[in-house]
Each structure stands twice: as C-alpha cells, then as structure tokens.
Amino acid sequence: MILCAGEALIDLVPEPGGSLRPLAGGAVYNTAVALGRLGTSAAFLWPLSRDGFSDLLLRPLAEAGVDTSACPRTDRPTTLAVVSLAGGEARYFFYDEGSAGRMFVTDDLPPLPSGLQALFIGGISLVPDPCGATVETLAAHAAAQGIPVMLDPNVRPFFVADEAAYRARLDRLLGLAAIVKLSADDCAWLWPGADRETIVRDLTSKGARLVLLTSGAEGALALTPRHRIEAPAVQVTVADTIGAGDTFNAGLxxxxxxAGALNRLDDLDEQTLAAALAFATRAAAVTVSRPGADPPWRHELA
Structure with a gap:
C-alpha cells in the first residue's frame, strides 16, 4: 500500500459565462485518486469536513478504491481554491483559514499501516501550521521505520506567509525524502539561478536516492547516483495543466x-527506472488532455 498524506480541497474552476464549477482537488488528493485509478493499493490521510463538500471529495476516492478509513472527520470547513486559467496554466487563490485540513494535529495521526510501501507528501499541506508540522512528523516516523518518503513540494509562493519557516521545513523534509520530484518552477524558487546538476548534487547529498525534474512540454528527467534518464513529453492537445504533476507522481x-523497486531504490536499475519514467509521463499526458484533475484509469494506458 502507498499512503498519501496531504491536502484535499475544492477547486472552483471557471466555466464559460463566468460561473465557477466545484471540483474535488488538492495535490496530494489528486495523487491518491490517480494511484487508485491505476490499480495500486492506496490510502489517503487528511481531515475531511462534514460540510456539503465532503461527498464531492469522498466519491472519487471511493470510486478509485482508495482507503479513507483513517481520515479524521470534523465540522471545520473545507479549503477552497479559486482557479484562474491563463494560456492553459492554472493559478490558485486559497481560502484556508481555520479549515478542516489546516487544523490537522499530531494527535490525529494513526499508526502507520503494516506493509506500507511508501509515503507520499507535498503540496500546500506543508506550508502552514499545525498541519505542516503534523505531516512533517508523519514523514519522520515513516523514514525512521525505513519506509521511503516521496516529496513533491509543488511550491505555491503566494500561499507562503513565512518564507523562512517554510524553507526550513522543506530543507528538513528533503533530508528525509528518498524520492524528490520538482517542477521547473519549484527549482527556480528553491534554488534561484542554480542549474540542474547543482540542484541534484544538493539533493543527493541530503540523502535522496531518486530525483525527478519535470519541465512540462520539455519532458522529464530522472537521476540517481548511477543513472540519468530523460523522457520526452507525450504530444497531446492541452486542455489545462491541473493535476498533471500529481498524476506524474502516481504513475511513477x-x-x-x-516492479518491486520501492524497497530497493539504492539498486534501481536503468531499465526499471526508464519504464517508470515513461509510464508517469504517459499518465500525465492523459490528464493534461482533458479539463481539470481527471487522471487516467489503468485501461486507458494499456
């Protein structure tokens, strides 16, 4: 099983005529749904509100077979993200104060499930407290038990109120993560002016065993201490980029x-890594070809 711990929220997406359509979303939530649709045993952990949006969030998880039994339930409101689109690129404005997820505390953490293959974290859940500290504590517990942690910061600079504290948290988490995935925007914000080689050296010196760099239409790059593999982007007509990186994470x-490779990342062979990178890229291409975060089911990638 792969556990995804991080934000679930409602994306309010613009429709023709100026109306807003509510869609289930959140970076980590999208990855959990995508994993379930791909047929992987997956679980999701995040506090869920009892408000009118809860069914909208739970239904896609249930349809994908994702285990939500550990999610705390609360009367606090669901986080809302108003989405604006410019040239197919999504930008977000969040309403999050006092939300169900924002108030995630360490007392809400369940024991890590037995047989856990990996923990996936990232997104805006890492920014504010108490939820950021709670996810960090969970990641530390997993790493201490030898469970590989995958981190996708998915940096949203406009959501960051205390940049120094956020950078310090990411630095600690980068020291825990076995797999790190970064977009070009992430790299530019975290390491201004640095080239790819410098970034990868910094991450591997902290202990990362697999680093993934994605660049949209320019494809993706996977690096380990022994391998360097590139995968071109699959050419599709882009509807929007909502959920593309999240689907990439799930595909990988x-x-x-x-391939049974999550427990042997130190000995990851080139063929397995190349196949995983290509599959992740194909999965992400399906998502960008249709509106919203709508990751593919496994039969669509056969």
Whole structure:
C-alpha cells in the first residue's frame, strides 16, 4: 500500500459565462485518486469536513478504491481554491483559514499501516501550521521505520506567509525524502539561478536516492547516483495543466511498486527506472488532455 498524506480541497474552476464549477482537488488528493485509478493499493490521510463538500471529495476516492478509513472527520470547513486559467496554466487563490485540513494535529495521526510501501507528501499541506508540522512528523516516523518518503513540494509562493519557516521545513523534509520530484518552477524558487546538476548534487547529498525534474512540454528527467534518464513529453492537445504533476507522481509510484523497486531504490536499475519514467509521463499526458484533475484509469494506458 502507498499512503498519501496531504491536502484535499475544492477547486472552483471557471466555466464559460463566468460561473465557477466545484471540483474535488488538492495535490496530494489528486495523487491518491490517480494511484487508485491505476490499480495500486492506496490510502489517503487528511481531515475531511462534514460540510456539503465532503461527498464531492469522498466519491472519487471511493470510486478509485482508495482507503479513507483513517481520515479524521470534523465540522471545520473545507479549503477552497479559486482557479484562474491563463494560456492553459492554472493559478490558485486559497481560502484556508481555520479549515478542516489546516487544523490537522499530531494527535490525529494513526499508526502507520503494516506493509506500507511508501509515503507520499507535498503540496500546500506543508506550508502552514499545525498541519505542516503534523505531516512533517508523519514523514519522520515513516523514514525512521525505513519506509521511503516521496516529496513533491509543488511550491505555491503566494500561499507562503513565512518564507523562512517554510524553507526550513522543506530543507528538513528533503533530508528525509528518498524520492524528490520538482517542477521547473519549484527549482527556480528553491534554488534561484542554480542549474540542474547543482540542484541534484544538493539533493543527493541530503540523502535522496531518486530525483525527478519535470519541465512540462520539455519532458522529464530522472537521476540517481548511477543513472540519468530523460523522457520526452507525450504530444497531446492541452486542455489545462491541473493535476498533471500529481498524476506524474502516481504513475511513477505505481510503476516502481509493480516492479518491486520501492524497497530497493539504492539498486534501481536503468531499465526499471526508464519504464517508470515513461509510464508517469504517459499518465500525465492523459490528464493534461482533458479539463481539470481527471487522471487516467489503468485501461486507458494499456
């Protein structure tokens, strides 16, 4: 099983005519749904509100077979993200104060499930407290038990109120993570002016065993201490980029899980890594070809 711990929220997406359509979303939530649709045993951990949006969030998880039994339930409101689109690129404005997820505390953490293959974390859940500290504590517990942690910061600078504290948290988490995935925007914010080689050296010196760099239409790059593999982007007509990176993460984890490679990242062979990178890229291409965070089911990638 792969556990995804991080934000679930409602994306309010613009429709023709100026109305807003509510869609289930959140970076970590999207990855959990994508994992389930790909047929991977997956679980999701995040406090869920009892408000009118809860069914909208729970239904896609249930349809994908994702285990939500550990999710705390609360009367606090669901986080809302108003989405604006410019040239197919999504930008977000969040309403999060006092929300169900924002108030996630360490007392809400369940024991890590037995047989856990990996923990996936990232997104805005890492920014504010108490939820950021809670996810960090969970990641530390997993790493201490030898469970590989995958981190995708998915940096949203406009959501960061205390940049120094956030950078310090990411630095600690980068020291715990076995797998790190970064977009070009993430790299530019975290390491201004640094080239790829400098970034990868910094991450591997902290202990990362697999680093993934994605660049949208320019494809993706996977690096380990022994391998460097590139995968071109699959050419599709882009509807929007909502959920693309989240689907990429799920595709990579799914492929590594099926290959039995999550417990042997130090000995990851080139063929397995190349196949996982190609599969993740194909999965992400399906998501960008249709509106919203709508990751593919496994039969769509056969």
């Amino acid at each position: 984890l799914d492929a590594l899980s099926r």
